[in-house]
Amino acid sequence: MDINQPTLSHVKGIIEPPLTDMTIGEALSNAAIRWPDRAALVVPHQAIRWTYNDLNLQVDALTVGLLELGLKRGDRVGIWSPNRAEWVVTQLATARAGLILVTINPAYHSAEVALALSLSTCRALVFASQFKRSDYLGIIDKLFPDFARRGGKDLDFLIQLDGPTLPGAVKYQDLLDNGRAIINKSPKYVAAELSSSDAVNIQFTSGTTGTPKGATLTHRNILNNAIFVARHIGLAEQDRLCLPVPLYHCFGMVMGTLACLSTGAALILSGESFEAQTVLKTIENERCTALYGVPTMFVAVLEHPTFSIFDLTSLRTGIMAGAPCPVEVMNRVIADMRMREVTICYGMTETSPVSFQSTADADIETRTSTVGFIHPHIEAKVIDQNGLTVPRGHSGELLVRGYSVMAGYWGASAQTAEVIDPDGWMHTGDLAIIDAKGRARIVGRSKDMIIRGGENIYPAEIENYLLRHPDISEVAVFGLPDERLGEEVCAWIKTRSLIDEDAVRKFCDGHIAHFKIPRHIRFVDFFPMTVTGKIQKFEMRARMRDELGRIEQSTT
Numbered sequence: 001m002d003i004n005q006p007t008l009s010h011v012k013g014i015i016e017p018p019l020t021d022m023t024i025g026e027a028l029s030n031a032a033i034r035w036p037d038r039a040a041l042v043v044p045h046q047a048i049r050w051t052y053n054d055l056n057l058q059v060d061a062l063t064v065g066l067l068e069l070g071l072k073r074g075d076r077v078g079i080w081s082p083n084r085a086e087w088v089v090t091q092l093a094t095a096r097a098g099l100i101l102v103t104i105n106p107a108y109h110s111a112e113v114a115l116a117l118s119l120s121t122c123r124a125l126v127f128a129s130q131f132k133r134s135d136y137l138g139i140i141d142k143l144f145p146d147f148a149r150r151g152g153k154d155l156d157f158l159i160q161l162d163g164p165t166l167p168g169a170v171k172y173q174d175l176l177d178n179g180r181a182i183i184n185k186s187p188k189y190v191a192a193e194l195s196s197s198d199a200v201n202i203q204f205t206s207g208t209t210g211t212p213k214g215a216t217l218t219h220r221n222i223l224n225n226a227i228f229v230a231r232h233i234g235l236a237e238q239d240r241l242c243l244p245v246p247l248y249h250c251f252g253m254v255m256g257t258l259a260c261l262s263t264g265a266a267l268i269l270s271g272e273s274f275e276a277q278t279v280l281k282t283i284e285n286e287r288c289t290a291l292y293g294v295p296t297m298f299v300a301v302l303e304h305p306t307f308s309i310f311d312l313t314s315l316r317t318g319i320m321a322g323a324p325c326p327v328e329v330m331n332r333v334i335a336d337m338r339m340r341e342v343t344i345c346y347g348m349t350e351t352s353p354v355s356f357q358s359t360a361d362a363d364i365e366t367r368t369s370t371v372g373f374i375h376p377h378i379e380a381k382v383i384d385q386n387g388l389t390v391p392r393g394h395s396g397e398l399l400v401r402g403y404s405v406m407a408g409y410w411g412a413s414a415q416t417a418e419v420i421d422p423d424g425w426m427h428t429g430d431l432a433i434i435d436a437k438g439r440a441r442i443v444g445r446s447k448d449m450i451i452r453g454g455e456n457i458y459p460a461e462i463e464n465y466l467l468r469h470p471d472i473s474e475v476a477v478f479g480l481p482d483e484r485l486g487e488e489v490c491a492w493i494k495t496r497s498l499i500d501e502d503a504v505r506k507f508c509d510g511h512i513a514h515f516k517i518p519r520h521i522r523f524v525d526f527f528p529m530t531v532t533g534k535i536q537k538f539e540m541r542a543r544m545r546d547e548l549g550r551i552e553q554s555t556t
């Protein structure tokens with residue numbers, strides 16, 4: 001660690017090894033040459049076990065299939081599906097074809113999907129027919145009625161993974177078969193020359209404004225970030241990573257897929273979505289050596305009634321990230337799950353995502369009570385309200401600069417300029433303290449985002465939605481500590497005429513994602529305000545905490 005300013009909260013990572021300028025397609029080709037027979041992707045719920053050679057062939061076929069459809073370099077392709085093998089193949093094939101993958105949260109509902117597709121003007125959407133209670137097929141049919149005849153505005157292609165095919169949609173399997181047939185005839189089929197600075201991925205985050213924005217990430221951003229994440233946990237070709245986090249988020253597709261690809265490790269998808277017992281079973285059956293999760297997933301696994309009957313002795317390392325990580329949970333992960341080399345990461349989508357991470361060999365205190373040290377080739381500082389760097393040990397807003405900072409929000413240069421300043425610093429909106437050793441602790445958020453079970457929720461988005469209800473005049477949404485999920489959504493509502501909690505929930509059901517629907521609702525006559533008229537959500541939070549007897553956990 002090279003600490004430029006030992007008294008100020010400004011740290012720079014080492015600059016070795018050098019950054020790579022490979023594209024993701026090239027990284028996959030390398031993996032297939034170096035580890036052709038090593039397990040690459042295992043998906044027990046689809047009975048899939050592919051080596052790097054198998055995966056490379058699948059990706060080649062889909063790459064050609066997508067290009068043959070008429071998709072061109074730089075076109076956006078959405079994906080709306082839970083964790084399945086096709087997700088990984090689509091991720092890698094779009095990258096190899098020079099397309100930009102727009103990842104859509106599987107828990108989204110129609111309005112959110114429509115917005116993501118239109119903001120990024122997707123030309124194609126790859127989708128599963130259903131997930132849990134959500135009938136994706138029905139939703140797509142309603143969003144693009146009579147698609148075969150009328151198309152879907154900018155959307156030219158619907159690519160369906162399974163289920164009865166919608167009129168006008170293309171079957172994923174047909175694309176693969178077509179691609180394979182073309183390659184067999186002309187094995188030298190090549191896609192356009194790509195550059196590592198090309199955009200490869202758009203992920204939606206809503207920021208404090210409640211308007212979704214697409215963080216645009218390049219090959220260079222995410223491949224390098226994955227390589228350094230993998231190095232920190234010592235991931236190597238003999239490792240087997242159990243991945244229960246969703247692929248649509250960078251925790252899955254960067255720290256999972258790409259970290260494995262760059263080291264020859266096997267990626268094992270434990271299920272379509274997180275389920276504690278399936279994770280336990282997968283670790284035992286597949287002899288997994290590493291496990292990722294947001295804190296609430298680790299809590300659910302540790303507290304599952306069948307926890308003690310599973311053999312977890314194969315586990316060595318892993319990552320807990322995405323939300324404040326309780327020290328107590330980290331200790332239990334090390335002691336009870338035997339993940340003696342587990343690390344914590346801190347980051348955000350806009351920074352590829354990881355900026356700080358503890359190493360597998362760091363002392364226990366660093367690994368349980370801080371988010372570790374700055375990553376290589378990245379710089380971070382903590383500033384006060386006047387923009388001045390604070391002394392070590394003082395809190396302020398965390399800023400990050402380096403190769404990892406996104407290219408910008410898709411088609412939203414003004415919003416990009418609000419978070420990336422002219423010197424290239426990304427203003428994270430997180431409050432941090434950097435200590436004398438250069439380790440960071442995340443102590444709060446200046447943005448009022450809620451993190452429920454690892455899902456980021458932007459209060460303004462829910463507030464704007466609830467205000468559409470004719471009987472609601474004002475709303476304030478905020479997070480409340482919750483033992484199981486980390487935080488839960490709470491709404492204080494002023495009404496025009498009498499309504500009850502059921503009416504509010506019914507209004508949300510099927511229109512916004514289930515995790516955004518307020519768990520606690522209070523009807524009030526006034527909100528606590530500052531003298532300047534700002535709603536004091538911390539005051540509401542304190543009152544609700546007292547009423548419900550909730551306590552904050554100590555975290556990293």
Ligand code: AMP
Binds near residue numbers: 322344348350429456
């Ligand atoms: P996302 O863009 O979905 O990756 O969410 C990023 C946000 O998650 C950050 O800005 C933080 O507020 C929060 N976050 C991520 N990792 C951590 C961590 N280890 N500790 C505390 N908060 C975290």
